[in-house]
Structures are given as C-alpha cells and as structure tokens.
Amino acid sequence: xxxxxxxxxxxxxxxxxxxxxxxxxxxxxxxxxxxxxxxxxxxxxxxxxxxxxxxxxxxxxxxxxxxxxxxxxxxxxxxxxxxxxxxxxxxxxxxxxxxxxxxxxxxxxxxxxxxxxxxxxxxxxxxxxxxxxxxxxxxxxxxxxxxxxxxxxxxxxxxxxxxxxxxxxxxxxxxxxxxxxxxxxxxxxxxxxxxxxxxxxxxxxxxxxxxxxxxxxxxxxxxxxxxxxxxxxxxxxxxxxxxx
Numbered sequence: 001x002x003x004x005x006x007x008x009x010x011x012x013x014x015x016x017x018x019x020x021x022x023x024x025x026x027x028x029x030x031x032x033x034x035x036x037x038x039x040x041x042x043x044x045x046x047x048x049x050x051x052x053x054x055x056x057x058x059x060x061x062x063x064x065x066x067x068x069x070x071x072x073x074x075x076x077x078x079x080x081x082x083x084x085x086x087x088x089x090x091x092x093x094x095x096x097x098x099x100x101x102x103x104x105x106x107x108x109x110x111x112x113x114x115x116x117x118x119x120x121x122x123x124x125x126x127x128x129x130x131x132x133x134x135x136x137x138x139x140x141x142x143x144x145x146x147x148x149x150x151x152x153x154x155x156x157x158x159x160x161x162x163x164x165x166x167x168x169x170x171x172x173x174x175x176x177x178x179x180x181x182x183x184x185x186x187x188x189x190x191x192x193x194x195x196x197x198x199x200x201x202x203x204x205x206x207x208x209x210x211x212x213x214x215x216x217x218x219x220x221x222x223x224x225x226x227x228x229x230x231x232x233x234x235x236x237x238x239x240x241x242x243x244x
Contacts, residue, residue: 003214004227005034005093007197008049010220016075018047020085029224032091034216037079039101044068045079045108049097064098079108088114093141093216096122099130106135121172129166141170141194146177157185164189172196175207175215183211201226 006029009015009022016022023033036049046068052060053074063071068078082092092114096102102120109115115137122128123143132140142163146156163171171186175195186193194214198204204226207215217223 002208002212002227003091003194004031004223005091005214005216006031006220006223007034007216007218008036009033011218012221018049018077019075020077020082023082023086026220027086027090029220031220031224032093033082034093034095035082036095036097037101037105038063038098039104040068040071041065042067043104045101045104046071046076047079047082047094048076049095051097079105080112083108083112083114088112088117091117091119093119093121093214096120096127096131099127102131102134106131106138109138119170125162125166125168128168132167139170140168141172141192142168143172146171146173146182156182160185160189160191163191170194170213172214175203175210175212178207178210178212180210187211198223205230 006026008017009019009026011017013022013025015025018035026033035047037045038048038051040046041064046063048063048071051064052062053071053076054060094105105120106115109118115135119139119141120131121141121143125142128140128142131138160171170192172194175198178193178195183193192213195207195212196216198207198215198217199219201222204215204217204223208227208230215223
C-alpha cells in the first residue's frame with residue numbers, strides 16, 4: 001500500500017498550514033497527515049514548522065520560549081489536540097525540528113495509542129538511533145539526498161545497510177531522485193522508499209509509477225485524484241482503497 005501524506009495539511013485551501021481544519025480536510029480526502037514538531041517552554045509537543053512565530057507588532061518570537069497556551073494564540077496546535085480532535089485512525093509523519101520534543105511526542109502518541117502509526121523523520125541517523133532506543137514501536141524515517149551519497153565517503157548501499165542495522169524503517173528523498181536501482185536497494189533490505197514532495201499531477205503520476213511506498217504533497221486533492229486513477233489503471237493499492 002502506498003501511503004499518501006498531506007504536507008502540513010496541504011496548501012490547496014484557505015486554512016492555515018498545520019491547523020486542525022487543514023488536517024481534517026486532508027483526512028476527508030483520504031490522505032494521511034504530515035507535520036513538524038517543536039517543544040514549547042512548558043514541555044509540550046507543538047506542531048509548527050518554523051522556529052519563530054510572528055508575535056505582537058510582527059516581531060518574531062521563538063517557539064521554544066513560549067508556552068503552549070501562548071502559542072495557541074498564534075494558531076499553533078499541540079499533538080495532543082490533533083489526536084483529540086481527529087482521532088488516531090491515520091498515519092502521521094512528523095518532521096522532528098527539535099529533538100528535545102521527541103520524549104513529549106512519544107508520550108502523547110503512547111497515551112493516544114497511536115505510536116505504531118507515528119513516523120518520526122530526521123536527517124541524522126544518530127538522532128534516529130537514540131529515538132529507537134526510546135521506543136521500539138514508533139516508525140523511523142531518514143531523510144537525505146541519496147545521489148549525493150556516492151559523492152561522499154559512503155555509497156548508497158552502505159548507507160542503507162546502516163539504516164537496517166539502526167532499525168530505521170524508511171528512507172525519504174525527493175521523488176525525482178529515486179531510480180529503479182535505489183528503490184530495489186531499499187526493498188531488498190526491507191526498507192521502505194518515500195518520496196517528497198510531488199506538487200504537479202504529472203509528477204505525482206511519475207512518482208507513483210516508481211514503486212514508492214509513500215509520497216508527500218501540498219496539493220492534497222490532486223494527489224487523491226491521481227492516486228485513485230493510478231490504482232484503477234495499474235491495479236495497485238493506495239491509501240485510498242476501501243477496507244474489505
């Protein structure tokens with residue numbers, strides 16, 4: 001099954017990104033959710049991309065120095081609020097912007113019974129290794145530009161072997177960077193291959209045709225329609241399939 005993620009709830013609507021309204025719309029269209037997590041000064045996992053919010057008189061205020069209640073005044077929701085409002089019957093991919101937020105994030109997911117459908121994403125294998133030590137149930141995803149690995153001291157095969165040894169579940173890179181060789185290298189090791197971020201319909205079609213296991217977009221309705229058509233034509237499965 002291909003997992004389809006609405007990046008911050010999508011942008012093809014009038015709702016603020018990372019808002020309950022945006023996330024609810026994405027779920028209604030059959031997609032799963034993507035967001036970002038940071039930690040408030042009072043230790044709450046909050047879903048916000050940037051390290052600053054636009055404060056009074058338009059002066060930026062650092063997320064890490066504000067309480068969750070204060071951040072709510074700027075439209076920032078908490079992970080707990082997301083689960084309370086929308087339930088847990090979806091995959092949730094979270095980009096870890098502040099590793100200090102991981103314990104609070106895992107605690108919320110554990111209380112909600114959602115840990116096994118939570119994907120934590122980071123570009124540091126070391127950070128992901130530490131998260132794995134904290135939780136056996138959470139899904140972990142590494143982000144990097146795979147073609148650049150061969151220009152460094154590590155090739156993609158060695159990199160993927162390291163992911164397996166580190167008990168990381170998936171590799172994410174831009175959808176256009178995936179080749180049949182790279183996808184097969186992932187799948188042969190039991191890793192999942194995720195692509196970000198496909199914005200045009202033809203790119204969504206091309207990405208799905210690569211055999212990826214997950215795909216992210218800002219254009220939620222387009223991806224829902226493309227995935228439904230792709231499934232009908234190819235006979236493959238997508239997240240939009242009705243349960244038996």
